[in-house]
Amino acid sequence: MTVLRFDNVSKQYAGGRVALADVSFAVGSGEMLFLTGHSGAGKSTLLKLIHLAERPSRGAVVFNERNLLKVRGRRVALHRREVGVVFQDHRLLTDRSVFDNVALPLILRGQRRGEIGKRVRSALERLGLGDREQSLPTQLSAGEQQRVGIARAVVGEPRLLVADEPTGNLDPTLSAEIMALFASLPERGTSVLIASHDLGLVKRMRKRVLVLDHGSLVDDIAPEDLADE
Template sequence: MPVLRFDNVSKLYSGGQQALSDVSFAVEAGEMLFVTGRSGAGKSTLLKLIHLAERASRGAVLFEERNLARVRGGGIAAHRRKIGVVYQNHQLLMDRSVSDNVALPLVLRGMKRVEIGKRVRSILDRLGLAARARALPSQLSAGEQQRVGIARAVIAEPVLLVADEPSGNLDPALSAEIMALLAALSERGTGVLVASHDLGLVKRMRKRVLVLDQGRLVDDIAPEDLIDE
């Protein structure tokens, strides 16, 4: 059963901009894939529909076979708890420590402090951040800040992780490191959907690629069909 499915999804903004037009695809549990396209192609809108920051104008977005059009009120927060989000600009709380930032999703769930501590230590160790647990985000490098963002996104063990240009501000070596971390998550069973305009990086990852052009899904490329430039 796909964890996520778009069935002929269109998004028309109130100003008349057609951000997506009849987009259909599915993401399996544990699958990692990329969505790429030029600026304005519809990548960010697609991610917003998954996270219920926006609603489809037509068609259906299904998460675990539930139509997100039917998710309202308190159900929105419950849905978002199943999805991890990694942002290009990290969106960390600058006055809180690395540990506090990573713990936030579990605090919001009301998890016991002892269990939160165990989980935070485990994920920070896994991402090579154990020594930075008490540091503030301003004391970290860009790569470390992005890893903190990933740790926060995955600590609650989401069914799906969506990442919007997660390596956009990083050099090639750090970009490769971040992508390797995301690929490792998919191998543990989390679906991973990454929006990126870095075609070279996308091709090197050898994962499925969805190509958007002016809101339309114009290609769905299997890993074996990717050709190096």
């Protein structure tokens, strides 16, 4: 089953810059893949079209068989429940506990307190943060903070997780740890799309790789065709 499809998608920002040009690809349910390319190639733009931070100029982004062009107003929030997002700078609320940060998407959805507690603890446990729920983000290491960001993105069990340079600030050991966490998500039914310009890391993961160059999708590499590190 396909969870996400780009059909001939182009994006031109106001001011005339073409960020994506006629991009087409599909992501299967439970698939994990990478998106790579030089700085300015269009990686962040592509991810923004998926969580509706931006809209395409041409073409269609189809999520769960729904054309996102038709997702407007109140439905944008409903769509975002199905797409978890992880940012490089994780964007945690610094004056709220780890628990509160992870609970936020569920509170916004109006879930019952008992249910929220259960889900948040389970997500924190899975990410090895079970004993940090009352800490403030500033009391955590960079890797722990990034794991809180991932817990917040997966707590609602999204269909798809998109991550924009999620290991950008981390050392190689922590980066590998975070990648292993992402790699465990597909078995829980979440597809994973990660933008990264760290080619070494991307190759080591042995997953499908989409390559952007100046907004065009120039390669779609199967894991078995990746060159050895």
